[in-house]
Amino acid sequence: MSEELTAYARKLALTLVLEGLRAVDPKSLLKSRARVVESKLIVDDHEVNVGNGVYVVAIGKAAGKMAEAAEEILGSRIRAGVATVPRGAPSPRLARITPVAAGHPHPDEGSLEAGKLALRVAEEARRSGCPLLALISGGGSALAEVPVPGVTLEDLRSVNDLLLRSGASITEINTVRKHLSLLKGGRLAAAAYPSPVLALVLSDVVGDKLEVIASGPTVPDPSTYEEALDILKRYNLMDSAPRTVLEVLEKGARGELPETPKPGDETLSKAHALLLGSNLTALKAMDAYAKKLGLNSVVLTSMLQGEAREAAKALAAIALEVKRSSIPVAPPAAVICGGETTVKVRGHGRGGRNQEFALSAALQIEGEGGIAIAAIGSDGIDGPTDAAGAIVDGFTVKKAKRLGLDPRKFLEENNSYEFFNIVGGHIKTGPTGTNVNDFYLAVVIAQEWE
Amino acid sequence: MSEELTAYARKLALTLVLEGLRAVDPKSLLKSRARVVESKLIVDDHEVNVGNGVYVVAIGKAAGKMAEAAEEILGSRIRAGVATVPRGAPSPRLARITPVAAGHPHPDEGSLEAGKLALRVAEEARRSGCPLLALISGGGSALAEVPVPGVTLEDLRSVNDLLLRSGASITEINTVRKHLSLLKGGRLAAAAYPSPVLALVLSDVVGDKLEVIASGPTVPDPSTYEEALDILKRYNLMDSAPRTVLEVLEKGARGELPETPKPGDETLSKAHALLLGSNLTALKAMDAYAKKLGLNSVVLTSMLQGEAREAAKALAAIALEVKRSSIPVAPPAAVICGGETTVKVRGHGRGGRNQEFALSAALQIEGEGGIAIAAIGSDGIDGPTDAAGAIVDGFTVKKAKRLGLDPRKFLEENNSYEFFNIVGGHIKTGPTGTNVNDFYLAVVIAQEWE
Numbered sequence: 001m002s003e004e005l006t007a008y009a010r011k012l013a014l015t016l017v018l019e020g021l022r023a024v025d026p027k028s029l030l031k032s033r034a035r036v037v038e039s040k041l042i043v044d045d046h047e048v049n050v051g052n053g054v055y056v057v058a059i060g061k062a063a064g065k066m067a068e069a070a071e072e073i074l075g076s077r078i079r080a081g082v083a084t085v086p087r088g089a090p091s092p093r094l095a096r097i098t099p100v101a102a103g104h105p106h107p108d109e110g111s112l113e114a115g116k117l118a119l120r121v122a123e124e125a126r127r128s129g130c131p132l133l134a135l136i137s138g139g140g141s142a143l144a145e146v147p148v149p150g151v152t153l154e155d156l157r158s159v160n161d162l163l164l165r166s167g168a169s170i171t172e173i174n175t176v177r178k179h180l181s182l183l184k185g186g187r188l189a190a191a192a193y194p195s196p197v198l199a200l201v202l203s204d205v206v207g208d209k210l211e212v213i214a215s216g217p218t219v220p221d222p223s224t225y226e227e228a229l230d231i232l233k234r235y236n237l238m239d240s241a242p243r244t245v246l247e248v249l250e251k252g253a254r255g256e257l258p259e260t261p262k263p264g265d266e267t268l269s270k271a272h273a274l275l276l277g278s279n280l281t282a283l284k285a286m287d288a289y290a291k292k293l294g295l296n297s298v299v300l301t302s303m304l305q306g307e308a309r310e311a312a313k314a315l316a317a318i319a320l321e322v323k324r325s326s327i328p329v330a331p332p333a334a335v336i337c338g339g340e341t342t343v344k345v346r347g348h349g350r351g352g353r354n355q356e357f358a359l360s361a362a363l364q365i366e367g368e369g370g371i372a373i374a375a376i377g378s379d380g381i382d383g384p385t386d387a388a389g390a391i392v393d394g395f396t397v398k399k400a401k402r403l404g405l406d407p408r409k410f411l412e413e414n415n416s417y418e419f420f421n422i423v424g425g426h427i428k429t430g431p432t433g434t435n436v437n438d439f440y441l442a443v444v445i446a447q448e449w450e
Numbered sequence: 451m452s453e454e455l456t457a458y459a460r461k462l463a464l465t466l467v468l469e470g471l472r473a474v475d476p477k478s479l480l481k482s483r484a485r486v487v488e489s490k491l492i493v494d495d496h497e498v499n500v501g502n503g504v505y506v507v508a509i510g511k512a513a514g515k516m517a518e519a520a521e522e523i524l525g526s527r528i529r530a531g532v533a534t535v536p537r538g539a540p541s542p543r544l545a546r547i548t549p550v551a552a553g554h555p556h557p558d559e560g561s562l563e564a565g566k567l568a569l570r571v572a573e574e575a576r577r578s579g580c581p582l583l584a585l586i587s588g589g590g591s592a593l594a595e596v597p598v599p600g601v602t603l604e605d606l607r608s609v610n611d612l613l614l615r616s617g618a619s620i621t622e623i624n625t626v627r628k629h630l631s632l633l634k635g636g637r638l639a640a641a642a643y644p645s646p647v648l649a650l651v652l653s654d655v656v657g658d659k660l661e662v663i664a665s666g667p668t669v670p671d672p673s674t675y676e677e678a679l680d681i682l683k684r685y686n687l688m689d690s691a692p693r694t695v696l697e698v699l700e701k702g703a704r705g706e707l708p709e710t711p712k713p714g715d716e717t718l719s720k721a722h723a724l725l726l727g728s729n730l731t732a733l734k735a736m737d738a739y740a741k742k743l744g745l746n747s748v749v750l751t752s753m754l755q756g757e758a759r760e761a762a763k764a765l766a767a768i769a770l771e772v773k774r775s776s777i778p779v780a781p782p783a784a785v786i787c788g789g790e791t792t793v794k795v796r797g798h799g800r801g802g803r804n805q806e807f808a809l810s811a812a813l814q815i816e817g818e819g820g821i822a823i824a825a826i827g828s829d830g831i832d833g834p835t836d837a838a839g840a841i842v843d844g845f846t847v848k849k850a851k852r853l854g855l856d857p858r859k860f861l862e863e864n865n866s867y868e869f870f871n872i873v874g875g876h877i878k879t880g881p882t883g884t885n886v887n888d889f890y891l892a893v894v895i896a897q898e899w900e
Contacts, residue, residue: 207770234858280775298778300750301764301771305814310760314751317789320657321751325730328748328778339767364755408684 002369005445006393009372012293013391013443016286016334017374017427023285024378024436026062026137026202029277030069034200041074041133041198046272048131048198050074055125056081056097057118057188059144060137060214061379061435062202064092064099070135071096080124082117083135084143086381089431102143105164106157115146115183118217122191131196134188136273138204138435139379140214141174146182148248148257155242156180166235167344169305170205174215175223176231178260179252180245185211185221185260190267197271203278204379204435206303206339210273219273221260225252278302279338279437282378286336286441295443296329297336304339304440308353309360309411311341311440312375316364319371319442326447331370335442343383349415352383354438358390358425359416361442363407368394370446376439380432385417387426389438399423452819455895456843459822462743463841463893466736466784467824467877473735474828474886476512476587476652479727480519484650491524491583491648496722498581498648500524505575506531506547507568507638509594510587510664511829511885512652514542514549520585521546529580532567534593536831539881552593555614556607565596565633568667572641581646584638586723588654588885589829590664591624596632598698598707605692606630616685617794619755620655624665625673626681628710629702630695635661635671635710640717647721653728654829654885656753656789660723669723671710675702728752729788729887732828736786736891745893746779747786754789754890758803759810759861761791761890762825766814769821769892781820781897787890793833799865802833804888805840808875809866811892812842813857819844820896826889830882835867837876839888849873 034043039051048054054077058067067083071094081097086104100117102110125132147156159180163173178185189197199218201210210219229249232238238246251257261268279302290297300318304311318335321327329335341353351359357375365371376382376389400407400423410419420426484493489501498504504527508517517533521544531547536554550567552560575582597606609630613623628635639647649668651660660669679699682688688696701707711718729752740747750768754761768785771777779785791803801809807825815821826832826839850857850873860869870876 206767207774280777300778301767302775302777303767303770304764305767306760306763307757310756311764313756314754314761314764317656317751317753317755320753324657325752327730327752328750 002446005370006372006395009370009443009445010391010393013372013374013441016290016441017376017439019289020282020286020439021378021432024277024282024434026065026434027069030066030200031073033276034073036073043200043274046198046274048196050077050131053077053079053130054133055079055121055130056133056135057121058083058097058135059118059140059217060084061086061139062137062433063135064089065433066135066137067094067097068092070133079130080121082114082121084114086139086143086431104139104142106160107142107145107153111143111145112153114144118144118183118188119146119191122188125192125195129195131198132192134197134199134218136199136214136217137202138213141177141184144183148180148182151180151244151248155244158242159245162237162240165345166237167342168231168235170340171212172231174212176228177215178221178223179225179228179249183217184215186216186219186268187260188217189271190261193267194270199271199273200276201273202276202436204437206305206437208275208278218271220263220265220268222263224259225249229253277436282436282439283336283338290334295332295334297334298329299336302338304337304341306341308341308343308356312357312360313364315373315440315442316361319365319373319444320368322444323368323371323446331444331447333444337440338437340437343414345414347413347415349410349413349418350385351414351416352385354382354389355387355416355420356411357440358392359407359411359419362392362396365394366397371442371444373442374427376427378432378437378439379435380429386428387417388429389427390420390425391427392425396423396425452896455820456822456845459820459893459895460841460843463822463824463891466740466891467826467889469739470732470736470889471828471882474727474732474884476515476884477519480516480650481523483726484523486523493650493724496648496724498646500527500581503527503529503580505529505571505580505582506585507571507582508533508547508585509568509590509667510534511536511589512587512883513585514539515883516585516587517544517547518542520583530571530574532564532571534564536589536593536881554589554592556610557592557595557603561593561595562603564594568594568633568638569596569641572638575642575645579645581648582642584647584649584668586649586664586667587652588663591627591634594633598630598632601630601694601698605694608692609695612687612690615795616687617792618681618685620790621662622681624662626678627665628671628673629675629678629699633667634665636666636669636718637710638667639721640711643717644720649721649723650726651723652726652886654887656755656887658725658728668721670713670715670718672713674709675699679703727886732886732889733786733788740784745782745784747784748779749786752788754787754791756791758791758793758806762807762810763814765823765890765892766811769815769823769894770818772894773818773821773896781894783894785892788887790887793864795864797863797865799860799863799868800835801864801866802835804832805837805866805870806861807890808840808842809857809861809869812846815844816847817844821892821894823892824877826877828882828887828889829885830879836878837867838879839877840870840875841877842875846873846875
């Protein structure tokens with residue numbers, strides 16, 4: 001009985017995860033919000049005149065699908081454009097916008113090409129007086145880049161890598177990135193000034209702050225050179241960061257380099273950014289679908305952060321209370337969260353934050369029937385692996401032990417990918433073409449006495 | 451406006467915390483559940499004959515208040531008894547039961563005296579045929595002890611200290627403790643056999659498993675010598691643990707020492723244990739009171755575990771979503787959790803898990819008006835400090851920075867006590883005489899636009 005309930009809980013969890021992904025498909029989001037009426041592109045209560053044409057820059061992991069939707073909506077009004085495509089992701093079908101394959105999470109030569117092209121498109125918009133439509137999504141920080149003079153791609157990759165491994169938050173990482181870039185921190189939109197810029201943004205950032213998503217290429221940047229330096233100090237990277245990077249930040253902190261455009265800056269007075277979708281969009285859809293399926297469902301937060309294995313303990317604690325006490329909701333239940341955790345890498349294994357989340361959750365619910373917990377990156381890519389995430393239940397640890405494995409050791413070694421490779425539980429979607437952070441989901445079917 | 455709302459949120463959070471403490475006062479809990487009718491002590495649907503007298507052993511941080519309640523209920527029927535009193539806590543007013551001051555979290559000479567007396571009382575119950583009333587609460591593991599032959603108090607303190615600092619869970623720590631003790635793991639109740647034993651248990655253990663609370667002196671112990679050894683191995687303590695301890699565990703694992711009484715053991719066939727109250731008792735009372743005060747309140751779990759600073763991020767993430775999106779409940783709201791976190795000690799500061807929880811939460815809600823987060827140990831003692839916990843709000847970090855402090859550094863150094871000493875925010879109740887784990891509470895008054 002318990003095993004059947006558990007299998008059912010797994011099935012429901014996977015169904016809900018897929019519903020969450022469906023709800024943040026960039027194409028349907030964009031087409032449901034944007035339309036052209038009498039030579040005007042209208043999004044919500046905002047409009048720009050596209051009668052003489054429009055330029056498109058699509059940056060981020062969702063750029064391909066967003067660019068496809070833009071071509072469907074704007075057609076021949078598009079004069080030129082560029083869209084970043086993460087390497088390995090399927091090529092978008094585009095007629096007017098140029099796709100450029102680029103690297104993630106590490107920027108590569110393709111990222112430089114995409115960045116250069118994006119700046120050139122913005123400058124063409126400026127010269128022609130036509131508006132620039134910027135389609136921004138997460139991952140854009142790496143997928144398109146134009147480094148400031150003196151800083152090389154190698155330098156960027158090096159500091160990027162150090163920051164990603166340091167445990168720094170995405171906001172902190174982007175503060176450094178913005179001050180090494182001619183694209184980020186509002187500089188893309190400033191390049192199109194005084195032509196109007198309309199940015200439609202799919203958020204992959206906890207809290208959905210527009211200046212953080214893809215390092216905010218179209219919005220004012222409140223952060224400073226000093227803060228960027230402070231972050232390198234905070235994570236003890238002053239000795240390991242490239243000398244050229246430190247030189248730029250220190251020069252900037254002394255006022256010898258121009259700052260990124262700050263709030264109120266003239267060059268951004270014609271730029272408007274609207275949030276198109278976010279993690280919460282997906283969580284609400286999962287919640288609605290769970291209720292339709294007869295589950296008592298609750299969304300807790302789209303802002304879960306912290307060390308992946310520890311965040312998992314919080315969700316597991318709530319799932320266990322659901323089973324034991326019908327608190328905060330009675331089984332059959334779904335407890336839905338989202339956010340973006342971090343992993344402080346200690347071991348030499350292979351994995352991702354969502355697979356670590358799932359593995360840690362498995363240890364917490366060991367032996368408990370009727371519970372399934374899933375963690376998945378909405379972009380379909382969890383760490384440097386081909387999995388989007390993983391799903392576990394109360395028998396996952398038991399199964400591993402039967403195979404002679406010590407799940408704790410896999411967690412210690414940051415080897416979650418290999419764990420699920422052997423024990424089963426990977427969720428593999430391939431690149432989804434969207435990117436709104438991670439989903440964490442517990443489905444609890446059984447009660448304590450079952 | 452924002453500061454007023456924040457002050458109000460703090461006030462509400464403190465009010466709710468006090469209500470939680472009130473709800474788990476051992477004296478009122480015991481007196482509401484137990485009564486004597488026609489020479490029978492009746493608790494729920496369980497009864498024991500106290501016509502010829504009864505013996506009382508009260509072990510744990512709540513022993514004083516529980517023993518006082520027992521004297522009020524049973525009066526002169528009590529033949530003899532012992533109650534542990536944590537050093538520094540107020541002396542209980544007892545006429546028939548002997549109070550013994552003892553150490554916590556490290557057992558001391560008083561713990562040995564209390565342990566010896568407890569075993570002697572149980573043996574008197576056995577000889578007289580009178581029942582033994584065992585009043586068990588958390589902290590009992592340290593407050594009363596009779597080590598197995600060959601193991602000294604110093605050895606126990608040493609292994610106890612190593613385990614507490616290792617990050618091992620309380621269940622794991624107690625598995626080791628039980629196999630070094632003549633009191634724990636059912637051995638106290640076995641000493642009274644064949645006289646009846648009624649144990650009333652106040653839980654300080656996540657999940658309320660009776661065999662874990664105070665190391666389960668009256669209930670079967672499913673754990674083994676092998677598991678105790680495995681735990682020392684898991685936390686790399688095989689080299690640092692005392693040789694005498696390893697000898698006992700290895701001898702036991704080879705079957706050369708008697709195991710603790712296992713489920714189904716004859717010597718525990720006359721023993722019954724009932725849960726008197728738990729963390730959830732308090733959380734439910736806080737929830738009911740919050741609703742009475744007009745707050746939208748939700749209890750999430752009584753089983754929160756993991757590293758204190760990380761668990762705090764989960765509660766903060768939910769509080770921030772409440773403020774931003776009215777999810778999972780709309781402001782004015784209370785989000786109520788409980789459990790027991792751990793602290794992996796890295797620095798040389800002074801603090802406790804609840805003060806670390808609060809400090810970490812403060813960093814997460816920096817700058818957010820109308821939010822207060824409190825964390826408190828229900829026993830009134832957080833770590834080796836005179837504080838029960840702390841309360842923070844969106845201005846706590848700002849205030850610290852104005853004073854020239856770096857809150858992150860205090861957290862790094864495990865120096866949360868000193869932080870709150872300077873910045874303010876300590877909750878000091880003194881020893882409360884109860885012990886049902888920790889309360890974590892967020893009160894959110896403001897919405898995003900305020």
